[in-house]
Structures are given as structure tokens and as C-alpha cells.
Amino acid sequence: MKARLRALVEARLEARRQGIAAALAASGIEARVEGEAVRLSGRGLKDRWMGDLALREAGRHWGGGRR
Numbered sequence: 001m002k003a004r005l006r007a008l009v010e011a012r013l014e015a016r017r018q019g020i021a022a023a024l025a026a027s028g029i030e031a032r033v034e035g036e037a038v039r040l041s042g043r044g045l046k047d048r049w050m051g052d053l054a055l056r057e058a059g060r061h062w063g064g065g066r067r
Helices: 002-026 043-051 053-061
Strands: 030-034 037-041
Touching: 002 030, 002 037
Parallel strands: none
Antiparallel strands: 030 037
């Protein structure tokens, strides 16, 4: 029973990660699933980052911005 439940949860998490990657790709940001992480890269990410002040400020707040 536990193994079946674990498999269902893992399948749901994988589907969610794939959905996130697909949504990002649709908005022009290159994304790929690597294990439990969704990795972002590409020109679309840089354009989005530079064009969105709130996103840049959030990155600075959480240590993601350059100092």
C-alpha cells in the first residue's frame, strides 16, 4: 500500500515539474527538469529578469542578485 501511494505521489510531482517547465517554455524561457529541480536558462530568462523590476528585487532580497 505504501509503495503504491509513494509511486502515485512521485508521478504527481513529476507531472507538476513537467507542467512548470512547459509553462515556462511557452513564455519563452528555456526550462528542463533535472531530478527534483526545474532548471531555467536562456535568453528568455535574462529578458524576463531585466524587464521585471519586482522579479529583480525579489532576487536581491533572497540573495540571487549581484552585489
